[in-house]
Every structure is written in structure tokens, then in C-alpha cells.
Amino acid sequence: MSEEKSLNFLEEIIEADLASGKYASIVTRFPPEPNGYLHMGHATSICLNFGLTKKYPGYTNLRFDDTNPVTEETEYVDSIKADIQWLGFEWKNELYASDYFPQLYEYAVQLINKGLAYVDDSTAEEIAILKGTPTEPGKDSPYRNRSIAENLDLFTRMKNGEFPDGSRTLRAKIDMAHTNMLMRDPLIYRIKHAHHHRTGDTWCIYPMYDFAHGQSDSIEQITHSICTLEFVPHRELYDWLIEKLEIYPSHQYEFARRNLSYTVMSKRKLLQLVNDKHVSGWDDPRMPTISGMRRRGYTAASIRTFCDKIGIAKRENLTDISLLEFCLREDLNHSALRVMAVLDPVKLVITNFPEGTTEELTSENGPDESMGTRSLSFSRELWIEREDFMEVPAKKWFRLAPGSLVRLKSAYIVKCEGFDKDDSGQITEIRCTYIPESRSGNDTSGINVKGTIHWVSVPHAISAEIRLYDRLFKVEDPSSEEGDFKDYINPDSLQIIPNAMVEPSLANATADTRYQFIRKGYFCTDKDSTADHLVFNRTVTLKDAWAKETKKG
Numbered sequence: 001m002s003e004e005k006s007l008n009f010l011e012e013i014i015e016a017d018l019a020s021g022k023y024a025s026i027v028t029r030f031p032p033e034p035n036g037y038l039h040m041g042h043a044t045s046i047c048l049n050f051g052l053t054k055k056y057p058g059y060t061n062l063r064f065d066d067t068n069p070v071t072e073e074t075e076y077v078d079s080i081k082a083d084i085q086w087l088g089f090e091w092k093n094e095l096y097a098s099d100y101f102p103q104l105y106e107y108a109v110q111l112i113n114k115g116l117a118y119v120d121d122s123t124a125e126e127i128a129i130l131k132g133t134p135t136e137p138g139k140d141s142p143y144r145n146r147s148i149a150e151n152l153d154l155f156t157r158m159k160n161g162e163f164p165d166g167s168r169t170l171r172a173k174i175d176m177a178h179t180n181m182l183m184r185d186p187l188i189y190r191i192k193h194a195h196h197h198r199t200g201d202t203w204c205i206y207p208m209y210d211f212a213h214g215q216s217d218s219i220e221q222i223t224h225s226i227c228t229l230e231f232v233p234h235r236e237l238y239d240w241l242i243e244k245l246e247i248y249p250s251h252q253y254e255f256a257r258r259n260l261s262y263t264v265m266s267k268r269k270l271l272q273l274v275n276d277k278h279v280s281g282w283d284d285p286r287m288p289t290i291s292g293m294r295r296r297g298y299t300a301a302s303i304r305t306f307c308d309k310i311g312i313a314k315r316e317n318l319t320d321i322s323l324l325e326f327c328l329r330e331d332l333n334h335s336a337l338r339v340m341a342v343l344d345p346v347k348l349v350i351t352n353f354p355e356g357t358t359e360e361l362t363s364e365n366g367p368d369e370s371m372g373t374r375s376l377s378f379s380r381e382l383w384i385e386r387e388d389f390m391e392v393p394a395k396k397w398f399r400l401a402p403g404s405l406v407r408l409k410s411a412y413i414v415k416c417e418g419f420d421k422d423d424s425g426q427i428t429e430i431r432c433t434y435i436p437e438s439r440s441g442n443d444t445s446g447i448n449v450k451g452t453i454h455w456v457s458v459p460h461a462i463s464a465e466i467r468l469y470d471r472l473f474k475v476e477d478p479s480s481e482e483g484d485f486k487d488y489i490n491p492d493s494l495q496i497i498p499n500a501m502v503e504p505s506l507a508n509a510t511a512d513t514r515y516q517f518i519r520k521g522y523f524c525t526d527k528d529s530t531a532d533h534l535v536f537n538r539t540v541t542l543k544d545a546w547a548k549e550t551k552k553g
Ligand code: ATP
Pocket: 030, 031, 032, 033, 034, 040, 041, 042, 044, 045, 065, 226, 227, 228, 256, 257, 258, 259, 265, 266, 267, 268
């Protein structure tokens, strides 16, 4: 974007830190938990973290926050890497919190030795009861004053696998009356006899998020550790642990989560949509995942522009999905190849065009001359869109109707002379005559017509399956509605057209080419597409159909 943008609050902080000499360069990280595919919320975090180190000296690490053995999988790790690269960013180091398990264990031992951590034999329920409430202080656990020697012995035996899951925890010894509930002796290690996707069965104790995240930041000497607002209350603990362990002081900064209208953005909820088969998978083109949007035909540039436009905020809100679609249309309008496809074909016969002959016409590939031209075959029989004909025309109808004239895109003006219907009233054929002097680019007919329609030549057309998508949910914010978010799924979010007729150039459609099917929207091939069975996704309509509808009321 050309306009001068004011700095966001993180840029202000970073510029001040660089100016004061606090840092010569900065280090940020993107820390996904590999328990699902990345979604648009993650995209904003990626654009933010990687964007800052593009703008300022420094680099960004990709760190998998893989401290929970149960939900994490290698499939997710691979998809996350592919998505970040596709978005156009490069990380400096690929790191795993699980690689720090030995170091984190050492840190825990150090806390015990300083008298700042203890092994608690209380059950989860007992711990919860003693925790107090935001208005009442908690009470000390009966195990709080164990000796350092006993704590070291028990923690070692926890690590050695002597105790069952849930029987003991390691807790930081802070203050059971602290006004911040998270500072009331938080759990820092738990026993979990579970196989980890990277460390296998080496460990049966795992650090809690709060004891892994800040420490990992510190190990990597992250200068600006950026996370979402729900971690504001965690910052105090983040700072306490770094101070007590006397390790590199990373700093945590928070920004508001991004939410998009008419969808959900939580891996847990998206996983339910996948598991319950509401969608075909994480990369279903209706999903707000990066892989789903890529399959749908979104460009990385349009997503980056969108993230840039919405910037960062300190308060949560819902971003209108039409802004994202706007960024997409802007991008595709410049780059998409213009082609013709008829989604709901009806036959048009040009009675004065010689039978069995083909005329080669020329059509521009796009608004920009550099996109070139291609040859289009024109013949006596064409497919046109059923909705482009009206037996009894409405007011201001500029398309086909008995006796009316219309231009066939890149071809001739035709006049409707008659039509046939079947018993059910369905139009089966439209008959026209064409005006030979009206050829596009060389029109000497002197006739002006208001309407232009698209077409494909019957003997040259190829058939294709076309998938049209609508919003996945019927309401703006399914997560805030009463009941289950899945009750608000839009049952008509996918419409399949099995037999559309498309121009023959699309036989060679490639996966990374974007098309504008003239008058019908932007399309791309789907990964299900083969040479024998072409499949196209509609990425987005040409105009925001919903905006019109809201205005109509
Ligand atoms: P989810 O609830 O979908 O699982 P998460 O925050 O648990 O999201 P992580 O894998 O832990 O997902 O997140 C990696 C990074 O992406 C974190 O820094 C997190 O703050 C950020 N992030 C996740 N969701 C959003 C969002 N909706 N908007 C902005 N940033 C997000």
C-alpha cells in the first residue's frame, strides 16, 4: 500500500528499543502448538511476527510448542511449515520446545534448590479447593513445606516413572494469597505416561505451558515475545520465572486475537468440523484454515494484504470476512485469466451460420495487454447460460428474449428468432440469427446493444464439475450464539454443478493459475481435478452478493 501508515504499538516499542540501544536487532518467534492446521488467526500472527523482522533488523524463529504429548502429531508439523512457506515467510531456525525438555528439567531442579518449587501430592480437586477465588485468598497445601532434599528425591522419582499419572505435581512456591490467581503456586510439571511425537517414551513428566513458553523464549533469546491477550495475566508469572532462574530476560507483549465473521477460529472447533464430517477435511475449501483457503484459490498476497490492512489491536473484535474477499478480488482482478464457462447450459442455434464450419475468433486474456490473447472457436451451436434468456422479458432486460439483440462476448451480435420448450416448460433450444458485420474488434454494423453474454461452442466445449461455496455458518459469530456452534452450520455451503460447459483452453488448466469465468466469478482447479474429470472451485464471486442483500434489507 502506498499511503504512509502510522506505527502500531509494537513497532513503537521496537523503534524505541532500537533507538535507546537496548537491542541492536530483534528476535521474534511464531510458536504454534502442532495440534491442528493453521487458520486465519494464525496468519495474522505470522504476518505480524515475520513482518516485524522484515521491517527491522533481526529474525524470526519457528518454534513448535509441543509440550503436550497427547494432541500433537507430525502431520500437523508438516502442514504448519508448508503453510508458513506458502504465505511467503522464512524462519531462521526450526525449533521444538520438546528439544528443551532436559534444560527445562534442570531449571525445575534449580527452583527446587532455591526453595522455590515443591512436589505436591494433592489431587487436582484438592488443589482446586485450596486455590481460593478471585475474592478470597487460597490456602497452603499440606505438602508446601517439604524439605529441598525430599522435593529433589520425589521429583527425580516422578521423572523416573515411579508414580502414576495425576498422583503428584511440581508447583512453583509463590504466594497462595496473591491477587493474581495464576501466581498461587502454579503447577509447572505434571506426570503423563504418554508417547510424545518427538521424544517418544523418554519422558513421563511434561512441563506446563507456563513453565515451557517463557523459558523457551529465553533460551532462544527472543527479544519481543508476542502473544494474544488471554496471556496478559500470565505475564507476571512469565517475568517471575525468568527473574528467579536468572536467565535471559525476554519480554511478553500481547495483542488481540483476530476473529472472522461467519466462521470459527479455534483448532478445537475446526477439528470437530473435520471429525464430524461437516467438511471434507482440514483443507476443505470452506474452512478458514490456510490450507483450505489455498485450495479454494486464495492468493498468499491477498492474505498478507488483509493482515496488513487490519493491523493489530488491543481489543478483540470480529473482522468482516468481506474485507478479506475484497483484498482477494483486488488481487485476482489484476492476475486472473479471463475465460468463458457456462454453468447452467442451454443450447443456442445460429440458423444463418453455415453448418459444420468453425470460425476462429480472438479474445483478450485479461484487462492488461501483456496478458495476451487466445483463439476462440465459434460455431453454429453454442451453449449459453439458461438465466440469460427470458421468455417474457422483465423491465430493463438487456439479455436474450424473443426478438431482442445481444452481443456474444468477443464474437457477434445475435437476434433471438424463436425457442422450443419441453412439456415441463423448460427451454430446450433458442434460435438466433447473427449479424456478420458485427464481429468484435471489427464491427461495421452500426448496431448498439446493451447486453453482452458469454458462451462456449457446443462441438468444442468440454465438461467440468464446478463447486460453488457459500459461508460455512449462517450467523456472524457462531461461537457466541446459544447452544452448540455446530447448530449454526449453513446446510447450503456447497453446491456442486456436475456438468458445466467450459471453453477448451481450460483442459490445460494448471493448479496455480487463477481464472475469471467471465460474469461468474474467480475460479481455480481443485486438487481433485484430473485430465478426464476437471473440477473447479469458485474462489469468490465477482461482487459481494451479501452486501447487496443486506442493503435490500
Ligand atoms: P487455537 O485456539 O485455535 O488452538 P492457539 O492460540 O491455541 O489457537 P497456537 O498454536 O497456540 O494456537 O498459536 C500459535 C500462535 O498463533 C500464538 O502466538 C497465538 O497467540 C497465535 N494465534 C492463534 N489464534 C490466533 C488468532 N485468532 N488471532 C491472532 N493470533 C492467533
